[in-house]
Each structure stands twice: as C-alpha cells, then as structure tokens.
Amino acid sequence: MDKFETLTGIAAPMPLVNIDTDMIIPKQFLKTIKRSGLGANLFDEMRFDRQGNEIPDFVLNQDAYRSAEILVAGDNFGCGSSREHAPWAIKDFGIRCVISTSFADIFYNNCFKNGILPIALPQEAVDVLMKDAEKGANARMTIDLENQTVTTSDGESFSFEVDAFKKHCLLEGLDDIGLTMEKAASIDTFEAQASQARPWV
Amino acid sequence: MSPKTLYDKIWDAHVAHEADDGTCLLYIDRHLVHEVTSPQAFEGLRIAGRKVRAPEKTIAVPDHNVPTTAGREDPKNMTEDSAIQVAALDKNAKDFGIHYYPVSDVRQGIVHIVGPEQGWTLPGMTVVCGDSHTATHGAFGALAHGIGTSEVEHVLATQTLIQKKSKNMKVEITGKLRPGVTAKDITLSVIGETGTAGGTGYVIEYCGEAIRDLSMEGRMTVCNMAIEGGARAGLIAPDEKTFEYVKGRPHAPKGAQFEAALAWWKTLFSDDDAYWDKVITIKGEDIAPVVTWGTSPEDVLPITANVPSADDFEGGKVGAAQRSLDYMGLTPGTPLSDIEIDTVFIGSCTNGRIEDLRAAAEILKGKKIKVKRAMVVPGSGLVRAQAEEEGLADIFKEAGFEWRLAGCSMCLAMNPDQLAEDERCASTSNRNFEGRQGYKGRTHLVSPGMAAAAAITGKLTDVRELM
Numbered sequence A: 001m002d003k004f005e006t007l008t009g010i011a012a013p014m015p016l017v018n019i020d021t022d023m024i025i026p027k028q029f030l031k032t033i034k035r036s037g038l039g040a041n042l043f044d045e046m047r048f049d050r051q052g053n054e055i056p057d058f059v060l061n062q063d064a065y066r067s068a069e070i071l072v073a074g075d076n077f078g079c080g081s082s083r084e085h086a087p088w089a090i091k092d093f094g095i096r097c098v099i100s101t102s103f104a105d106i107f108y109n110n111c112f113k114n115g116i117l118p119i120a121l122p123q124e125a126v127d128v129l130m131k132d133a134e135k136g137a138n139a140r141m142t143i144d145l146e147n148q149t150v151t152t153s154d155g156e157s158f159s160f161e162v163d164a165f166k167k168h169c170l171l172e173g174l175d176d177i178g179l180t181m182e183k184a185a186s187i188d189t190f191e192a193q194a195s196q197a198r199p200w201v
Numbered sequence B: 001m002s003p004k005t006l007y008d009k010i011w012d013a014h015v016a017h018e019a020d021d022g023t024c025l026l027y028i029d030r031h032l033v034h035e036v037t038s039p040q041a042f043e044g045l046r047i048a049g050r051k052v053r054a055p056e057k058t059i060a061v062p063d064h065n066v067p068t069t070a071g072r073e074d075p076k077n078m079t080e081d082s083a084i085q086v087a088a089l090d091k092n093a094k095d096f097g098i099h100y101y102p103v104s105d106v107r108q109g110i111v112h113i114v115g116p117e118q119g120w121t122l123p124g125m126t127v128v129c130g131d132s133h134t135a136t137h138g139a140f141g142a143l144a145h146g147i148g149t150s151e152v153e154h155v156l157a158t159q160t161l162i163q164k165k166s167k168n169m170k171v172e173i174t175g176k177l178r179p180g181v182t183a184k185d186i187t188l189s190v191i192g193e194t195g196t197a198g199g200t201g202y203v204i205e206y207c208g209e210a211i212r213d214l215s216m217e218g219r220m221t222v223c224n225m226a227i228e229g230g231a232r233a234g235l236i237a238p239d240e241k242t243f244e245y246v247k248g249r250p251h252a253p254k255g256a257q258f259e260a261a262l263a264w265w266k267t268l269f270s271d272d273d274a275y276w277d278k279v280i281t282i283k284g285e286d287i288a289p290v291v292t293w294g295t296s297p298e299d300v301l302p303i304t305a306n307v308p309s310a311d312d313f314e315g316g317k318v319g320a321a322q323r324s325l326d327y328m329g330l331t332p333g334t335p336l337s338d339i340e341i342d343t344v345f346i347g348s349c350t351n352g353r354i355e356d357l358r359a360a361a362e363i364l365k366g367k368k369i370k371v372k373r374a375m376v377v378p379g380s381g382l383v384r385a386q387a388e389e390e391g392l393a394d395i396f397k398e399a400g401f402e403w404r405l406a407g408c409s410m411c412l413a414m415n416p417d418q419l420a421e422d423e424r425c426a427s428t429s430n431r432n433f434e435g436r437q438g439y440k441g442r443t444h445l446v447s448p449g450m451a452a453a454a455a456i457t458g459k460l461t462d463v464r465e466l467m
C-alpha cells in the first residue's frame, strides 16, 4: 500500500451532504474485475452528461480543481454501499485526502486500506476549510499525518483525531494481511477453542 | 460478572487477539461472497500465493449482476462484463474450494436471502460479506456487517477482521403496530428519526414488543436497513421464532449438536442492566405507512403527508433537500398520494422474501395494474418456487406483473433491469440515491403492500385504503 505522510495540494470544495457511494462511482463501473482505471469515472453522473461531455458547473471540471488532491465535503461522506470501488476511484483520480464532518463507517475503513486519509473535523473547522478550498488553485492546504494537523493556505491550523493503528499503517504503507498473518498462532488457538465450545459453527 | 449487551456477548466470544490499543482480530464464522466485490480479493490472494483459510465457512453466490430473465445459465445471454464477473466467481469458487450456488441452482438468490434460507446464518455468529446489507443477518442475533474488498481478501486469507468495538445503541419499538404498518415502515421511520448518519459508530439492537411480534422475515427487513441509518450492524436477540426458523435448515446443526447450540443461543440477550451509549424509543402505534420523497433514505414521511420544501430543513440539508426535490421532479406542498408512478419493483434483500410476496399478492388479488411496468423479482429460487406453489405467481401475472428469476435486479440496476430517465418507481428496495435504479431514475421506497397499492392505482397510495 502507498504511504501517506504529508500532502500539500489543491482542495476541491463539495459542500453537499450525504454524498453517497453511488454518486462517487455509479454501479455501471463496478463490473470491472480490476482495481485500477476508475478515476476516469469518479463522480461520473455529476461530472458528465449522457453524451460524455463535461458538466462545466461540477467542481472537478473547473480548471482550478482538475488536479485537486484533497476533497472538502459535506456531512456523512461515503454513505451507502461497501463498494471499495469508491476509494479506488478517488485515489485513481489523484485525491489522497477527504475532509468532512463525518464519514460512513465502511467507506472510512476502506480509505485506509488504499492509502487515502479521511479526516473528520467539527463543523466550524470544516466551514473554514471549505472557504479556503473555494479560493481555487492558488490556495493549497497542507495535511500532516504524523502531527495530525490540517493547515489552510493562510496558515490556520486544525488538529484531527485518527486511530493510532490506522495511522501507523498509513505512515508505513503496511499491508494488513501481512500484519495479521504474523498473529497466525493466536488465530489457530482461537479456532481450536471455538471448535470445542461451538462445534456446530 | 458485569452486565453485557447482546453485542458485547457476541463480540467477546469472537476476539482472537487484542492489541494494547484495543484493536482486535475478530474471528469470522461465515463469509458470504458475491461476484461484484470479490474478483479483486481473489486476485490479491493469487498474487500473494495465499489460500482461503476456512473454505468450509465461505459461501459464494452470484446475484448483483445476473440477468433475471430466462436462459441466463448461458453466459451468451448476459452482458459481456456480467458474464466475466460470473465466470470469475465460478472459477474462484472452484479453485479455492468454497461452497457455491451457481445461477443454474434453484437455491441461488440474493446472498442475504440465501444465507439464512440454507441455515448458514445462525444466532451468535459473526457474519461478513462484501456488501453493506449484510446487516440483514442480524435478525438472527448474529453480528453481521458489510466490508470492503480489501477486507474480503483479509477474511479469505485469515478468517479474521481487524476491528475496534463499536458503541451500543438500543432502538426500542414499543407496543403494537397499526394495521397496514410493516417492518419496512418501522425501519424507514427509525432512519427518518435518526438520520442516515445517526447510527455511525454504533451497533444497534432493535427490541420491544413490536419487534418481538415480527416474523423472522420482518426482522430481516428491519436489520437490513440498519446500514441506511449509518450503523455498523443491527441485531435482534434470538427467541423461539428464531430457533424454529433455523431448525431443520440444510446447514443448521442437527440432533445433539442442535441442543448444544440451543443452550448457548438462549444466553444471547442483553442483560437487564446493560449499559447503552444511546437509546431511542418509538411507539409502535405512532408509525404510519411511509414513503420516501427524496434521494436519501432519511427523507421519509407518512403517505398522508405532503412533499416538503427545502426551507423545512436546516444547515447542509437545505441544499441537499433542494437538490433532491429537483432531481425527483417534485413540487413542495403536493400530497404524496398525488404522485404518479410509472414502475413498480418488488424484490431485493429488504423485501424479496415469501412474506413480502404474500403481502403484495394480498393487495393485488383479482386486480390489474395501472402503471406502465411492474416487476416481481423473488429473493431466491426457493422463494420463487414457494410463491408458485402458493399461487402467488399467478396473482402477480394476472395483475400484469413480470415474474422474474432471483437476483438483485432493479435494486441496484447493474443488470438490464433499469429505470429510464425521469421514470418514477415505487420500490421495495432500500436505496433511493440519485441514479440508483437507473440514470436519472426516481425512486420512492415503500413496503411491499404499498408497492402493490401503487401498482393498482398508478399513484403512491395509502395501502390502508385497499385493505
């Protein structure tokens, strides 16, 4: 997995609340058996019309935001399905960090498995960051995972919370499965005990 | 011993390893797999040279993408990309030695309907699937939740999931439901109350008389939509109805094993003085038949209400409500029961079980549809067979419904079952997101009885008027 340490980049504002996984990547793009290439269809139905032309109003179609690496979004980002195609598409587009007041549980976890940092902050902080993002390409935000801070282009800084284990994995780019396999002995022991206690499972 | 919730008890029975910071490896008893979220996980195993750790606890069935029309055993009758995903699942099931129900098998169906039907889902288990509606299995008192593809790969390789414990929320529905009010109305009303993020960080246990009174089918409908409320999982404590449902299913324990299992299952309830981080109480008699008007499952109102206006909301929801109204093509103040419907969809893991089909058929008996198109997609081949045996299929067909083969179908419209642009649908599924049932399609979520009522009148309709 790709490491995430610090990131300084353009942030795109998407103040809409409840941005769901069907918006992030509509189901017609789930028919792939690969993880790559989904960035072209990120937010497809908001970004393109039926003929495939860009919808100019959509934030990522504006020149200032085409190379955004951060998304500042409304409450409850990523609600809906478990599709990991959502973070795959976000990452493939080039976005490495999403900031909101809250995230749906499965989406939140899926981000960490793909080198994306989701940051949840109180409404007041997100409001400030949203304003900063609205300034366009000249305003660059900085995310520092080690120190757990987001800094606006004006130098205003906010601290965020992140689970210590998830942070460690992201900073080091660690693969979960490899880490868990190191604990195979515990799983063996548990399995042996459970098959005694609940042989019907 | 300190008092525990049902969630605490199941959790404690499945922790295989706990790190100092509370990060746990939770052992997984059942892993359900389908064709859309698994190919990349199996590919990951192959690349790393890993095996499936517990193939006997892993069950696969294609459902999301498969056609629901006759002749689908032949891949030529699938779109090319669907055929590729189904072929990949065929191959992965075979190569890794996991249980498999191919499309040609009468037991095939929506993964969350097949699991309980075959007795794979049992009380006290941990159940995961690369699909958010895994919450359905919580109806059995199993801790069940959706996971992403990386986690699917993690469970395949290690039979565990890296987890931190969620908080406990109790949702109590007291008293009796009024006539015409169903499990779907309960679960939508709860989301209307809490919002789609209200359950974030929690596992919900549903309890109270109205929940006890529900059949297993109804309980599955309630737990199914726990995810729409943002919760990691929904749970209902198992009772005699649960044990009765489970007994005799193909993969349920038999004889002495069943008795041993039963003894443990009977300990699976929340202790009286257990601690709850959050409690919500709703009176059963206050719940009405509801519909959604917008593009979030929290946009719920009684069928007797009017379309709201964006000004009725606050904060970020004002913009979202306006966007929903525009998308749905609705004018504030319009009575919901004046909204004309083009299509009716009955099916999905929310409402594709036999009881749902019975409820719809009851309303439809001897009537004809007034909508352009109406479709029943049974949740499994066995539900379909039973409905045919009970004569329900004939009622649907005579009314003008299409009688389809089992699958997810228009719940997410990955196969050809899709709404056209601006087409308006009364649907028994669980998501009314923009584009969910087809590009620019408009979805109103309802119970099976309400869907049937809309089919007959051509408008969103209070089912109580037809009872």
Ligand code: SF4
Pocket (backbone or CB within 6 Å): B063, B064, B110, B111, B112, B131, B133, B348, B349, B350, B407, B408, B411, B412, B429, B430
């Ligand atoms: S029926 Fe709908 S919600 Fe259920 S598993 Fe299929 S797509 Fe998901």
